[in-house]
Amino acid sequence: MKTGISIYLSSPLQDIERTIERGAAAGARYAFTSLHIPEDGGAAYADKVRHVLSLLSARGIALIADVGPRTCDLLGLERIEDLRDLGLEYLRLDYGFSAQRVAELSGVFRIVVNASTVSSDEIASWREAGADVTRFAACHNFYPKPYTGLALEDIARVNLRLAALGFEIMAFVPGDANVRGPVFEGLPTVEAQRGRASKVALNMLELAHGADCDIVLVGDPDLSDAGWAQFAQVSAGYVDLQCELEPGYAYVRGQIHHDRPDSSVLIFRSQESRTTLKPDSVPTDAGAGLPRKAGSIAVSNSGYGRYEGELEIARVDLPGDERMNVAGHITPEAMELLPFIKRGFGVRFV
Numbered sequence: 001m002k003t004g005i006s007i008y009l010s011s012p013l014q015d016i017e018r019t020i021e022r023g024a025a026a027g028a029r030y031a032f033t034s035l036h037i038p039e040d041g042g043a044a045y046a047d048k049v050r051h052v053l054s055l056l057s058a059r060g061i062a063l064i065a066d067v068g069p070r071t072c073d074l075l076g077l078e079r080i081e082d083l084r085d086l087g088l089e090y091l092r093l094d095y096g097f098s099a100q101r102v103a104e105l106s107g108v109f110r111i112v113v114n115a116s117t118v119s120s121d122e123i124a125s126w127r128e129a130g131a132d133v134t135r136f137a138a139c140h141n142f143y144p145k146p147y148t149g150l151a152l153e154d155i156a157r158v159n160l161r162l163a164a165l166g167f168e169i170m171a172f173v174p175g176d177a178n179v180r181g182p183v184f185e186g187l188p189t190v191e192a193q194r195g196r197a198s199k200v201a202l203n204m205l206e207l208a209h210g211a212d213c214d215i216v217l218v219g220d221p222d223l224s225d226a227g228w229a230q231f232a233q234v235s236a237g238y239v240d241l242q243c244e245l246e247p248g249y250a251y252v253r254g255q256i257h258h259d260r261p262d263s264s265v266l267i268f269r270s271q272e273s274r275t276t277l278k279p280d281s282v283p284t285d286a287g288a289g290l291p292r293k294a295g296s297i298a299v300s301n302s303g304y305g306r307y308e309g310e311l312e313i314a315r316v317d318l319p320g321d322e323r324m325n326v327a328g329h330i331t332p333e334a335m336e337l338l339p340f341i342k343r344g345f346g347v348r349f350v
Contacts, residue, residue: 001208001345003235004030004064004217006172006187008180009048011221015178016052019221024059026228027235030170031061032139032217035075035083036068036094046075050086057087064090064112064139064170064217069097081108092139103129106136115140115158115169116150123165134166142172142187142219144180149191156211163212171213173203175220176227187219200230201239205340238346239337243297245328245349246287251279252297252327256348257311263342266315271344273299273311282308287326292318295335297328297349313338313347 005023007016023031035049056063065088072080083091091105092112103126105111111131113122115138127133140158143149159169174186176197186194193203200223207213216234223231233239238256245252255277257270270277282301292298292314300310303323313330315338330338330349341347 001204001234001237002030002215003028003204003231004032004170004215005061006032006217006219006221007052008221009033009035009045009052013048013051015221017055020052020055020059020061022223022228023231024061026232028231029061029235030064030090030215030217031056032064032066032092032172032219034066035071036066043076049075053087062089063087064092064137066092066094068094080105084108090137099125099129099131102126103131106131110135110137110168112137112139112170113167114138115162115167115171116155118162136166137168137170137215138162139170140172140189140213142174142189143191144183144185144187146183146185146194147191149188149194152190152192152206152211155189155207155213159212168214169212170215170217171207171211172217172219173197173200173207175218175223176200177220177224178222179220189219198224198227199336200227201234202337202340204231204234205239205337205345209340209342209345233348237344238348239341240350241334241337241347242331243328243334243349244331245297246326248285249297249299249327252311252349254349256346258344258346259342261344264315266318268313268315268338268341268347270311273309274307277311278309282325284322285325288324289320289322290326291320292324292326293329295330295332295338296326297330298324299327301325315339 005028090112091109171189174188174197179186186197188194204216207216257272260269284301294316296314298312300307302308
């Protein structure tokens with residue numbers, strides 16, 4: 001999964017360097033920042049920006065930067081295009097850019113627009129000016145003030161329209177450590193996530209698989225150690241699911257299974273369990289035919305023929321089937337992740 005961090009140039013350089021190092025180690029491939037904050041500027045600021053860009057480039061992290069008409073003055077540049085020479089790839093345009101200027105810049109950068117507010121008229125004006133909007137990205141805002149964030153279903157609705165136009169879509173989850181001021185209430189896109197910042201994996205999966213965001217970034221500048229661990233797993237394409245296993249199925253613990261890309265709404269269906277992680281044989285046992293409550297882990301037994309060994313997790317309550325052995329269940333805490341584990345995403349049973 002594509003993940004990212006946020007860095008703020010008003011922070012001490014050592015804090016920025018630490019966030020970049022931890023983010024890179026956890027699989028982040030994108031970073032967000034702002035290059036038009038009015039109180040910044042001067043030679044020291046320009047040097048700091050160049051240093052940060054070099055750090056990101058060395059670690060393979062693409063920078064997504066807010067820019068405005070004063071950005072060039074702040075950095076001592078003659079024109080916005082010079083930012084490309086510094087390694088900037090994504091340009092998130094603030095106020096003050098005409099359609100023609102946006103079209104010109106789109107030939108140099110990936111242009112990032114405000115996903116929550118961009119209008120059909122604006123998109124049409126960029127096209128008329130010669131921009132290739134399939135090279136555009138759209139980023140939802142984060143919302144520092146409580147009760148101002150968006151609803152997940154509204155984000156999903158907006159994303160459906162933007163994805164049809166070819167836009168790459170981004171959004172933010174809150175951090176659970178060193179939250180950014182001046183409000184210090186987290187920087188989420190989804191309001192409901194503000195009060196559960198410690199559930200980093202759930203928040204990220206909700207945006208990626210519940211609203212079809214392509215890139216999910218942490219809005220605040222840091223995470224706790226536990227938060228970074230969750231971030232690293234999501235970046236790697238899986239999450240831990242706590243489980244209880246029946247005797248004879250201990251082999252499942254520690255395994256990583258990925259849902260099929262053609263996800264079922266009723267079950268998580270392991271890709272690996274019939275190939276690389278397939279057991280030698282699965283005879284019918286005492287768990288065969290038991291009702292499968294939501295969260296049940298079940299394995300197809302020999303009665304299922306060529307499907308023998310296939311592992312499933314029930315997303316909903318399902319009837320018993322003599323061809324399926326109930327092998328265990330995931331915990332209630334793990335259940336909240338299950339709706340968003342789909343389309344090739346993985347789980348590790350722990």
